[in-house]
Amino acid sequence: MKRPNEIEREEKSMAALVELTSVFEGIASMKIAQIKNQVLEATAFFNELWHIYSQLHVSAIFGFGRSQDDVEVIDKELYIIITAEGGFSGDIDQKLIQLMLKTYDKDKNAIIVIGHHGAIQLAQRGISYEKYFKLPNKDQNINVTPIIKEVQKYKKTTVFYQEYISLMSQDVKSIELSKAVSDKGQQSEDPDEIISEANYIFEPSTYDVVDHLERSMMQIAMSQLILNSKLAQYASRFRAMSASHTRADEAKQDLRMLYNRSKRNIKDARLKESIIGIKKSKAGAAS
Amino acid sequence: MAEEPQKTEGEEKPAASEHVDGKTMHVKVYAPFKVYFDGEAESISAVNETGPFDILPKHHNFMTLLDACDVIVRSGGNEEKIPITRGIMHVKADEIIVFLDV
Numbered sequence: 001m002k003r004p005n006e007i008e009r010e011e012k013s014m015a016a017l018v019e020l021t022s023v024f025e026g027i028a029s030m031k032i033a034q035i036k037n038q039v040l041e042a043t044a045f046f047n048e049l050w051h052i053y054s055q056l057h058v059s060a061i062f063g064f065g066r067s068q069d070d071v072e073v074i075d076k077e078l079y080i081i082i083t084a085e086g087g088f089s090g091d092i093d094q095k096l097i098q099l100m101l102k103t104y105d106k107d108k109n110a111i112i113v114i115g116h117h118g119a120i121q122l123a124q125r126g127i128s129y130e131k132y133f134k135l136p137n138k139d140q141n142i143n144v145t146p147i148i149k150e151v152q153k154y155k156k157t158t159v160f161y162q163e164y165i166s167l168m169s170q171d172v173k174s175i176e177l178s179k180a181v182s183d184k185g186q187q188s189e190d191p192d193e194i195i196s197e198a199n200y201i202f203e204p205s206t207y208d209v210v211d212h213l214e215r216s217m218m219q220i221a222m223s224q225l226i227l228n229s230k231l232a233q234y235a236s237r238f239r240a241m242s243a244s245h246t247r248a249d250e251a252k253q254d255l256r257m258l259y260n261r262s263k264r265n266i267k268d269a270r271l272k273e274s275i276i277g278i279k280k281s282k283a284g285a286a287s
Numbered sequence: 288m289a290e291e292p293q294k295t296e297g298e299e300k301p302a303a304s305e306h307v308d309g310k311t312m313h314v315k316v317y318a319p320f321k322v323y324f325d326g327e328a329e330s331i332s333a334v335n336e337t338g339p340f341d342i343l344p345k346h347h348n349f350m351t352l353l354d355a356c357d358v359i360v361r362s363g364g365n366e367e368k369i370p371i372t373r374g375i376m377h378v379k380a381d382e383i384i385v386f387l388d389v
Contacts, residue, residue: 042319141319199348200349203349209350213375220389
């Protein structure tokens with residue numbers, strides 16, 4: 001058995017680990033609260049923009065902000081997959097890739113991957129992707145313009161992302177980007193009147209304004225999906241830290257028990273030695 | 288005991304019909320995560336593709352894409368300058384909304 005002072009040292013380092021995991025748990029929990037708040041704020045902003053867009057009856061179909069572009073649209077469906085930047089995301093990224101592979105056809109789809117972990121996972125499976133973007137570190141004002149520029153090149157776009165359900169539950173999902181925009185729009189009020197050139201002045205032009213609004217709403221919807229994935233990743237990390245915290249706490253308690261047992265053993269051994277000594281001295285005196 | 292009437296969202300800001308004096312309008316300048324200005328103002332100035340312009344009360348319904356500039360909101364003798372990179376301005380019945388970072 002280990003000596004008590006060795007066990008005590010181990011117990012102290014385990015106590016530090018308990019505190020550390022508790023701090024990480026706290027950070028993840030704080031980040032979750034912040035992001036949830038940001039998602040709500042951005043939703044209110046989006047709803048007001050959508051309310052104006054929905055009054056502009058230029059076309060019934062969402063135009064991806066390219067009504068005035070002459071560039072030929074690529075006849076493929078773009079897959080955007082939002083994964084974690086590092087490897088601390090558990091198996092959720094693998095699940096996401098498996099979901100994507102269910103419908104992936106290399107002749108019909110092109111892939112853009114966000115997050116280093118997803119890029120590695122795809123490379124390991126020998127799947128090539130068009131572009132890789134780093135998952136933004138910051139949780140506010142995410143610049144998604146380069147991603148939206150890619151989206152505009154393709155006929156259709158589907159985003160694979162991680163959905164936050166609760167602290168203990170996260171899921172993988174996919175959504176068509178134009179549907180993500182209109183779904184968000186459904187949450188806002190119904191249009192109360194039609195905005196047209198008959199009752200409004202547009203500068204530079206109606207189509208410029210509509211294209212800009214469509215691009216803006218795609219950017220907000222895309223940022224929301226990225227935020228949602230980050231939220232799920234923080235929750236996944238929180239869960240991992242929570243489990244580590246429990247394990248470290250249990251290990252610390254086991255070490256404390258081992259320390260007490262070790263000290264008692266030493267005391268018992270000394271007591272035994274003393275009793276044997278007394279017995280021997282008594283036997284010596286009798287003879 | 289009588290219940291206090293609940294405040295609705297519409298009661299927070301004056302409705303368009305309340306700008307009857309024709310001297311002020313309701314201006315809101317905001318981005319997805321920050322509100323820069325929300326209140327009554329006498330005028331607002333910005334820059335679009337055509338050049339600098341001012342919006343005063345009773346302006347015609349108007350929608351424009353803003354260029355990088357300082358949006359200036361004049362209210363109660365004060366001037367508030369809000370530097371922007373891009374935005375969309377919507378003017379309707381003395382209600383002005385400037386969406387930033389879009």
